[in-house]
Amino acid sequence: MRLAIISDIHSNLEALSAVLEDIDRHSADRIICLGDVVGYGADPSACMALLRGRGVDIIMGNHDEAAFSPEKRRYFSENAAFAIRWTAKQLGERELDELRSLPYRISFDGMLFVHSTPRSPERWDYLFSGLEARSQSAAFRERLCFVGHSHQPAIFSLEPAVQEYSATGRFIINPGSVGQPRDGDWRASYGLLDTVAATYDNHRVDYDVAVAARKIVAAGLPRRLAERLLDGR
Ligand code: ZN
Numbered sequence: 001m002r003l004a005i006i007s008d009i010h011s012n013l014e015a016l017s018a019v020l021e022d023i024d025r026h027s028a029d030r031i032i033c034l035g036d037v038v039g040y041g042a043d044p045s046a047c048m049a050l051l052r053g054r055g056v057d058i059i060m061g062n063h064d065e066a067a068f069s070p071e072k073r074r075y076f077s078e079n080a081a082f083a084i085r086w087t088a089k090q091l092g093e094r095e096l097d098e099l100r101s102l103p104y105r106i107s108f109d110g111m112l113f114v115h116s117t118p119r120s121p122e123r124w125d126y127l128f129s130g131l132e133a134r135s136q137s138a139a140f141r142e143r144l145c146f147v148g149h150s151h152q153p154a155i156f157s158l159e160p161a162v163q164e165y166s167a168t169g170r171f172i173i174n175p176g177s178v179g180q181p182r183d184g185d186w187r188a189s190y191g192l193l194d195t196v197a198a199t200y201d202n203h204r205v206d207y208d209v210a211v212a213a214r215k216i217v218a219a220g221l222p223r224r225l226a227e228r229l230l231d232g233r
Pocket residue numbers: 008010036061063149150151
């Protein structure tokens with residue numbers, strides 16, 4: 001099976017469209033989204049519709065949750081809070097219900113999918129280092145756990161001696177962010193797992209970042225949210 005893992009779309013339609021095209025070129029059998037479909041960007045409804053149309057399985061992210069649950073915006077930065085208020089106004093009741101129904105975790109075939117951490121998928125802690133990842137090792141039984149949230153692509157081996165992805169080791173993998181990468185590379189990021197070839201690869205995809213940035217400004221969203229797309233920070 002070829003599984004495409006995408007995360008942190010953040011209402012960036014240009015990035016999402018380009019990533020889905022790239023996934024089609026690699027003929028994936030299934031697409032999983034690790035959450036944060038909305039927030040920050042200018043096209044929340046269109047991104048939700050595109051994923052719905054493609055039958056993508058979606059996990060709950062903190063921005064998805066904050067769209068329908070205003071009390072969850074307490075810990076948001078000023079720009080994030082502004083954007084999620086704007087987002088909630090763009091979405092209809094059915095779309096908000098759709099976000100409300102998202103699961104905090106999905107598990108199948110020895111793989112766990114969450115937005116933040118395997119230990120507490122409904123809390124919004126971050127996993128930045130191998131050390132932090134290894135401290136989560138006993139919190140799940142599956143061989144692999146896919147996380148998003150940090151917008152930083154990473155492969156964390158749960159055995160300190162192992163460095164590279166293998167078909168037998170245990171790993172926590174972050175595919176990076178489609179719609180707002182923060183690792184200094186502005187290109188959209190996603191992961192492709194091939195269970196037959198026993199490979200995992202991070203892919204970077206060019207997209208029309210200028211259009212996505214212009215739409216953010218035109219929508220009256222904070223300018224910084226447009227600028228950060230251009231430098232990938
Ligand atoms: Zn995010």
